[in-house]
Structures are given as C-alpha cells and as structure tokens.
Amino acid sequence: MPDVQHMKATMRRYADLFNAGDHVAVADLYADDAVIEDPVGKRPVEGRAAIEKFYADSIAAGAKLVAHEVRGSYGNRSAMRFSADLPGLHIDGIEVMTFDDGGKVVRMEAFWGPDDFQAV
Amino acid sequence: MPDVQHMKATMRRYADLFNAGDHVAVADLYADDAVIEDPVGKRPVEGRAAIEKFYADSIAAGAKLVAHEVRGSYGNRSAMRFSADLPGLHIDGIEVMTFDDGGKVVRMEAFWGPDDFQAV
Numbered sequence: 122m123p124d125v126q127h128m129k130a131t132m133r134r135y136a137d138l139f140n141a142g143d144h145v146a147v148a149d150l151y152a153d154d155a156v157i158e159d160p161v162g163k164r165p166v167e168g169r170a171a172i173e174k175f176y177a178d179s180i181a182a183g184a185k186l187v188a189h190e191v192r193g194s195y196g197n198r199s200a201m202r203f204s205a206d207l208p209g210l211h212i213d214g215i216e217v218m219t220f221d222d223g224g225k226v227v228r229m230e231a232f233w234g235p236d237d238f239q240a241v
Numbered sequence: 242m243p244d245v246q247h248m249k250a251t252m253r254r255y256a257d258l259f260n261a262g263d264h265v266a267v268a269d270l271y272a273d274d275a276v277i278e279d280p281v282g283k284r285p286v287e288g289r290a291a292i293e294k295f296y297a298d299s300i301a302a303g304a305k306l307v308a309h310e311v312r313g314s315y316g317n318r319s320a321m322r323f324s325a326d327l328p329g330l331h332i333d334g335i336e337v338m339t340f341d342d343g344g345k346v347v348r349m350e351a352f353w354g355p356d357d358f359q360a361v
Contacts (some may be wrong), residue, residue, distance in 0.1 A: 125354045162316025190322060192335045193354025196282025200335035200352040202310060202322050215312045215320040215335055217352070232320040232337070234245045234313025 123220040128199035129191045131226065132218060136188040136203070144176035152225040159231035160214070183208045197221070203231075212238040243340040248319035249311045251346065252338060256308040256323070264296035272345040279351035280334070303328045317341070323351075332358040 131150055138146045148169060151157075157166040157175060166175045189202040198219045205212040214233035221227045251270055258266045268289060271277075277286040277295060286295045309322040318339045325332040334353035341347045 125356070158316075161314035161318055190333065190335070192333065192352045192357050194281035194352050195354060196278075198281055198350075198352065199354075200320070200337070202335065213310065213312065215310070215322065215337075217320070217335075217337060230318075232312045232314050232318065234315060234319075236245070237312050 123197055123222065123224045125193035125195075125199070127224050128197075128218065128220055129193050131220075131224070132191050132199055132201045132216070133188050135218075136186040139176065139180065139184075139186050142180050144173060144180050147176045148173040150226050151229075152221055152223075152227045155225070155227050155229070157229045157231075159229065160233045161230050162234075206241075209240055210238060211241045243317055243342065243344045245313035245315075245319070247344050248317075248338065248340055249313050251340070251344070252311050252319055252321045252336070253308050255338075256306040259296065259300065259304075259306050262300050264293060264300050267296045268293040270346050271349075272341055272343075272347045275345070275347050275349070277349045277351075279349065280353045281350050282354075326361075329360055330358060331361045 135150055151172050153169045157172060166172055184205055184207045187204045191201040193199050198217060200217045202215050212233050214231050214237060217230045218226050219228040255270055271292050273289045277292060286292055304325055304327045307324045311321040313319050318337060320337045322335050332353050334351050334357060337350045338346050339348040
C-alpha cells in the first residue's frame with residue numbers, strides 16, 4: 122500500500138512538474154501501463170507513450186494547473202480539487218489518482234463536465 | 242447515461258437531506274445494491290439496509306455536511322469537495338458518486354485519510 126503522504130505529495134508534485142513544463146517528469150509519475158481519463162467519460166489515454174504525448178501537448182497548449190485541497194484515504198487512492206487555465210479557457214475540476222505498491226500512478230481520473238469550464 | 246445536472250443536484254441534495262436528518266431519504270438516493278466506501282480503504286457498507294443504518298447512525302451522532310464545489314463529467318460519475326462536522330471532530334474530504342442509468346447512486350467513495358480530520 123502506498124503511503125498517504127507519498128500520494129498527497131505526488132498530486133502536488135504533479136502540478137509543479139506540469140507547470141515547469143517537464144512532460145517527461147510528469148509521465149514518470151505514472152506506471153508504464155497507466156490510464157488517464159481526463160475528463161471522466163471521454164476516451165482514455167493509455168500507456169507511457171500516449172501519456173507522455175498527452176502532457177507534451179497540454180503543456181505546449183499553454184496549460185497551467187493549480188492544486189487546491191488534496192485529500193488522502195486509507196487505501197491506494199487520493200483526490201484533489203484543481204483548476205486549469207489555458208489560453209481562453211478556465212477549467213474547475215476534481216482529480217482522483219490510484220497508486221500501485223511502488224508509488225506510481227496507475228490511474229488518473231479528472232472530473233469536469235460541460236458546465237465546469239468557461240471561456241475567459 | 243445519467244444527466245450531469247441530475248448528478249450534481251443529487252450531490253447537493255444528499256447533503257441537504259442528511260442535514261435535515263432524513264436517513265431514509267438519503268438512502269433513497271442509492272440503488273438497492275449500492276456500495277459506500279467512506280473513507281476509501283476501509284470496509285465498505287453494502288446494500289440498502291446497511292446504507293440506511295449507516296446514515297441513521299451518522300445523523301444520530303450529530304454529523305452535519307457541507308457540500309462545497311461540485312464537479313461533473315462526461316460519464317456516469319460526479320465529484321465534490323465536502324466537509325463534515327461531528328461533535329469534537331472536523332473532517333475535510335472529497336466524494337465521488339457513480340450513478341446508474343436510472344439516476345440512482347450505485348457507489349459512493351469518500352476520500353479522507355489520517356491527516357484529513359482533526360479534533361475540535
């Protein structure tokens with residue numbers, strides 16, 4: 122079972138690395154066969170190569186993340202409220218990450234829907 | 242697929258009904274075979290009778306909920322940040338609900354861990 126402090130720190134580190142523009146370091150937080158569902162209900166991003174491209178594209182688009190409240194659990198998952206700003210777009214969401222025993226993220230799910238973003 | 246506005250409204254209604262002390266109405270939001278994991282990683286509460294008792298006990302203990310930001314998705318799940326106050330205890334968490342096609346909650350997961358509550 123991953124340590125709860127590790128899980129919470131990973132969520133904040135995720136935002137920091139993303140904002141530093143380091144898509145490889147962001148992808149390194151994930152297990153090789155990880156799955157990203159962002160937003161939940163849309164086609165998932167699966168596996169290391171696709172995940173690295175997903176973050177490279179997001180960073181290239183000018184996206185920036187803010188990690189707000191981060192919450193743990195007694196299991197292998199943690200959650201945080203986040204916001205994201207892209208040129209012309211603001212998104213408010215909640216993210217859940219699931220970890221493997223080695224502390225890598227095996228699944229990331231971002232909850233935001235049709236009325237959780239707005240043109241800015 | 243449940244409507245995103247229904248999912249978000251259900252999360253707020255859940256807190257309202259809970260705070261009104263109506264454990265039966267809260268349990269009515271759930272499907273008969275629903276599962277509650279609160280907190281995530283602890284033993285789940287499964288099925289209508291157990292769910293009704295879970296909320297009856299929580300309400301009898303004097304718990305009150307605040308629904309903060311509620312977020313949707315493009316699937317059958319929604320999420321919210323919440324806080325809960327019980328006599329002597331404050332909890333900060335994030336909840337995820339999964340819905341069936343009829344709009345009932347089939348799974349509720351509450352993310353809060355060992356450092357997300359405090360004696361007050």
